[in-house]
Amino acid sequence: MQNSERLLVKVGSDFPSRLKEVEEALVLFCVQGSVGGVSENTMEFIKWLVKTLHEQIGALDIWTRENNTRLEFGRFKPNKGFAIFTLNFQSKHPRFYVAGIKSVKEKLTDMQVERAKPLSIAYHREIINGVRAKGYYKSRLPKPEQRSETFIFNLQLKCSLIDAKPNKQNTSSARDSDAQGKFRLNAFRVYGRKCIITGDAPKSALEAAHIVHHKTSILDESFHPWNCLLLRRDIHGLYDSGDIIIDSDFKVLVNNEQLNEMDSYKNLDGSELNISNINHSALGISENKFIELLKDQLNKRNNDMFGKVIFWPVD
Incomplete structure (x- = not known):
């Protein structure tokens, strides 16, 4: 795994019953990772996002990269996660958008790619529904084994999917x-x-x-x-x-x-x-x-x- 990439939530078959835990864990992670914390609007958007993505897309692995200012949602694989969505939670300009390069975004949405817009439940519900209408995203969904457990890492540890050992820094x-x-x-x-x-x-x-x-x-x-x-x-x-x-x-x-x-x-x-x-x-x-x-x-x-x-x- 690259140093800039950390697994936060690994989906298991019990994911639907643990949505509240995932919401709280992600809000805490964003509060810690953003200078000055995150706004109430961003906290509420994150909680809405976890529920809506599960309802509309399915259970998603969640990981972070790029100096821990972004969350990726999709199927996690060390060194090359297959993201569907990205949330940049920086307090000044939080943004949520379809992940990947321009051609991937267009293939996922059938929409002309625009700059990421400010957080808006109404607008981003349309984005999520647009992605849901396509079959391409399904290859990016994790496939948890039956009776597998959702694993919520201690979200501030530098964890590896392979050994899950914390990397203590100086x-x-x-x-x-x-x-x-x-x-x-x-x-x-x-x-x-x-x-x-x-x-x-x-x-x-x-x-x-x-x-x-x-x-x-x-x-x-x-x-x-x-x-x-x-x-x-x-x-x-x-x-x-x-x-x-x-x-x-x-x-x-x-x-x-x-x-x-x-x-x-x-x-x-x-x-x-x-x-x-x-x-x-x-x-x-x-x-x-x-x-x-x-x-x-x-x-x-x-x-x-x-x-x-x-x-x-x-x-």
């Missing part, structure tokens, strides 16, 4: 890329201008903290929005050192005797995170899904740091 270069900037931007979009532990704080005093540290996780996975807490700078340092712990029920433990003698910190011991104001809709997923992903990361961190999942002591 983490130091990630700090020089725009990954950290996107990570911080998403933190403010999700948490507002509040430290999740102490509350209101100046923007300059707030930092996007990794739950599972970027040095111990696969690079792209490290920058997921659900691997993030927005913390005041001093709290961030104490969280990284393990002097402050957050369990998966969102309770805070001050894990340092000296801190427990200081008024500014001892009052945090036993407090609970205020998650009621989390803007999970900024990521295009349900509150329950976001909370589930956040809890998973907290459990993984505590297991990595302390050799076990942290359970709050019962009095």
Whole structure:
């Protein structure tokens, strides 16, 4: 597989029952891959697109290429996927169009090929119906085996259809890329201008903290929005050192005797995170899904740091 090509969803026979999961996974992928996130209109278009393509065309493999700004829909094959449609989800100019060179597009649609138009459900329904009317596209549909399972990759891993092993990159270069900037931007979009532990704080005093540290996780996975807490700078340092712990029920433990003698910190011991104001809709997923992903990361961190999942002591 080429480095620029990643399989995201491999279709199985249970694909129709997992459409909701596919929708959420693709929205999250696009939110992470687009500078500043994607618009509500684009999120809704993606959800509509997954359902409509399945209804009108059939189950489709989904993969990404070209610096992860485009999604391809069709039959995936390493090094030469057979795409039917392409979605460019860049936030400034998202576009959906028939994939391939001009002759392929004309053969698929019987239409004069125009420049890709802005996202419009009415217009693109006509495009999809035009392709459906042709028999040529059928050679580009995957043929899942009976009782095969739809596989939704962790969409930020660099995965291979052959070995599905993550390709860990140099983490130091990630700090020089725009990954950290996107990570911080998403933190403010999700948490507002509040430290999740102490509350209101100046923007300059707030930092996007990794739950599972970027040095111990696969690079792209490290920058997921659900691997993030927005913390005041001093709290961030104490969280990284393990002097402050957050369990998966969102309770805070001050894990340092000296801190427990200081008024500014001892009052945090036993407090609970205020998650009621989390803007999970900024990521295009349900509150329950976001909370589930956040809890998973907290459990993984505590297991990595302390050799076990942290359970709050019962009095």
